[in-house]
Amino acid sequence: MFESNQTALHLLHIDSSARPGISGRDPHGSHTRRLSARFVERWAAQRPTDTVTYRDVGQHPPAPVDADWVAAAFTRPEKRDAAQEARLAESDRLVAELIAADVVVVGAPMYNFGMPAPLKAWLDNIVRVGVTFGFDRARDGDPYWPMLPTGKTLVTLSARGDYGYDPGGRQAHNNFVESGLAAPLAYIGLHDRHAIAIEYDEFGDQRLAGSIAAAEQAIDALVDRLFVQLKIPEPS
Template identity: 70%
Template sequence: MKILHINASARPGRSGTDPRGSHTRRLTHRFVQRWQDARPGDTVTCRDVGQAPPSPVSGDWIAAASTPPERRDAAARARLAESDELVAELIAADVVVIGAPMYNFGVPAQLKAWIDNIVRVGLTFGFDRSRAGEPYWPMLAPGKRLVILAARGDYGYDPGGRLEAMNLVERGIAVPLGYLGLTEVHSVAIEYDEFADERLAASIRDAEARVDDLVARLLPA
């Protein structure tokens, strides 16, 4: 199997290991490590958009992506080269693991740039205005899993929580990727980061236990 491991935190290190390290990097590292312990032959592709953000979509990008492949000139192909690489990684993956810290209630800009680069007509979704019924359809192969490992400064963002309506992270990832066909979604989050007390420590312990359980459930029989 192939794992696509994406980190989006602007913090380069991992909490518990590095000063001021990232909680999401801590969780994605744990997920991937547990998976590799169980299946050392599986392939892991690491994409650190937090430290090396993809180029944002521009007018030239839109023009190139909207041009049929056979009509793209060298400049258009060069403009899409990075996006093509990101799309290829996504298409090849069986499990997509995304470390997504909450920045101002939503996903980091560098992760949004990744999403914008992988939503590609003719590659990850189809469109035909003459098609009867729904003109859009997903193009990713079925069976892929999406794992979102998040971190939040406050608490109560989970379903039923006091701030559920303000949580735009999981939806901000699951909605566009679901549009491409990646509809099996699992999520775990650390909360209370800004409180930095025993509640944070307990949330970290709980999240790590949930990550371990999630790996055990997702591993092939």
């Protein structure tokens, strides 16, 4: 978790739904956009001087990793040519946004048991050798180590058509959204994480309405709890 002596915090707000609207406001709107917007709005209402970087990978997907990206990423920076630098420019921007963030809020709907392809492309762009993780085959023990600055918090806000995907649920073994984000982000150094989700979307009945209400209440409680647990002072 981030240091309590900070007075100005920065949020990285990522949406990845293919649906551009917000549920409850727009026809066929996104539940995860609804949840991520609520988190950021709740945070900003209490700390209006904190800053937010917004990235909509659902509507503006990062370029997926390809052979040119891999070749550039595994070339030492001083040996990269102009084409390789250009190929990594988007990745550099995404990494810089992550490094600058104290709180990373990700709207991550479940598509076929996993995260949307654009969100996976974002992940692949920010997990970079020599930038967000280190590797040395001659190192004793584990040859890999995280390089992301410590003190960041991850909030994953998901939505599922079915139900029972939380730990202990009937579909928990098929949930690759939260773990798919948590594992690579922990690998590069982001360990403090929280997750909230809406379920029953495909049913569209009172169970969905109840799940939405519960998720929104959980978001409000999480924001308040983070302020208390992290002992965040008022911004100067």
